Amino acid sequence: MNDFQPYSYTDSVTADRPWLASLVGVQDTNTITLDLTKFTEGTHYVKSANPALQGRNVMKSGIPLGKVTASGLYAPYSGPRSEVQTVTITGGPTGGTYTLTFSGQTTAAIPYNATATQVKTALEALSNINPGDVAVSGGPHPGTAIVVTFGGQYLGEDVTQMTATGSLTGGTSPAVAVTTTTAGGGASASDGTEVLHGFLVSEISFNPGSTKAAGALLWYGEIYAEDCPIPFDPTDVASTAPGVNFHYRTR
Incomplete structure (x- = not known):
């Protein structure tokens, strides 16, 4: 049609x-x-x-x-492709927090059951991420992964993968991890x-x-x-x- x-x-x-x-x-x-x-x-x-x-x-x-x-x-x-990274929580925690580190800067504590908006706010509070540098979707944790897409000053760049440090409680061996879903750079x-x-x-x-x-x-x-x-x-x-x-x- x-x-x-x-x-x-x-x-x-x-x-x-x-x-x-x-x-x-x-x-x-x-x-x-x-x-x-x-x-x-x-x-x-x-x-x-x-x-x-x-x-x-x-x-x-x-x-x-x-x-x-x-x-x-x-x-x-x-x-050029935008970098996409995924933050996943496993083990079914019922409490606690985690942090994300990007290029040497670490966020404030993020709740175990954070929404995409909370993760976006935490990342944009870093000195090396400006408003508009990341789009965040998915969630809420812990049941659903949160997806971070880099834009703004990082649009089309192969940025450093974030690292996650967890202080999660409850569940069975709870953990948080970051993976790169799509590497930035190069024609898409x-x-x-x-x-x-x-x-x-x-x-x-x-x-x-x-x-x-x-x-x-x-x-x-x-x-x-x-x-x-x-x-x-x-x-x-x-x-x-x-x-x-x-x-x-x-x-």
């Missing part, structure tokens, strides 16, 4: 496009076709809260895009999407069953990279399509 609904955008930098640093290039976008099967709910699009769009999904604006060589369709840009794809072609200039809505939709590609302009909906570090971009030219600004 294809979904080529008409769409429009206003010529102003508004709150729903905080990543857009100026209107340079906005009037020279290219119409493209998105391969919706390559996008992930929650990360790239959400269910619409607008009653007028009930039952439809909304693709976020500002998503970095690449082009799938085989199909010619556009999909999320897949630059070889299908063409490792080449940056531009950014989705405006939100689009589509039916959940659709596999394709039309969008507008911003291929040159000025961007606040840190405000894109997908973690994006312009210094990690190894390859861009011919003619693509962006200036990246910081606030």
Whole structure:
């Protein structure tokens, strides 16, 4: 199923496009076709809260895009991989705490039954992890592992694996360990999407069953990279399509 609904955008930098640093290039976008099967709910699009769009999904604006060589369709840009590490507790503890150490810095005590939010707060309190440097999901402990994805200043880098030290009580030989699920660095794809072609200039809505939709590609302009909906570090971009030219600004 294809979904080529008409769409429009206003010529102003508004709150729903905080990543857009100026209107340079906005009037020279290219119409493209998105391969919706390559996008992930929650990360790239959400269910619409607008009653007028009930039952439809909304693709976020500002998503970095690449082009799938085989199909010619556009999909999320897949630059250098982000490091993913998993914190697992075994032995069914009923109390106690643990700490995580990253590059010589150790967190405050983290509860044995911590949520992802608690782990994120503990990590961002370290002097070498800034807000936005980690995304934390999963949990709560001890039954469910917690997954830490590095971004921000560590986006696309093969970072040092964290170590864990436990003071856990109860259960049977309780322990905490960290494993590297995905090593950072290197292109995460070889299908063409490792080449940056531009950014989705405006939100689009589509039916959940659709596999394709039309969008507008911003291929040159000025961007606040840190405000894109997908973690994006312009210094990690190894390859861009011919003619693509962006200036990246910081606030």
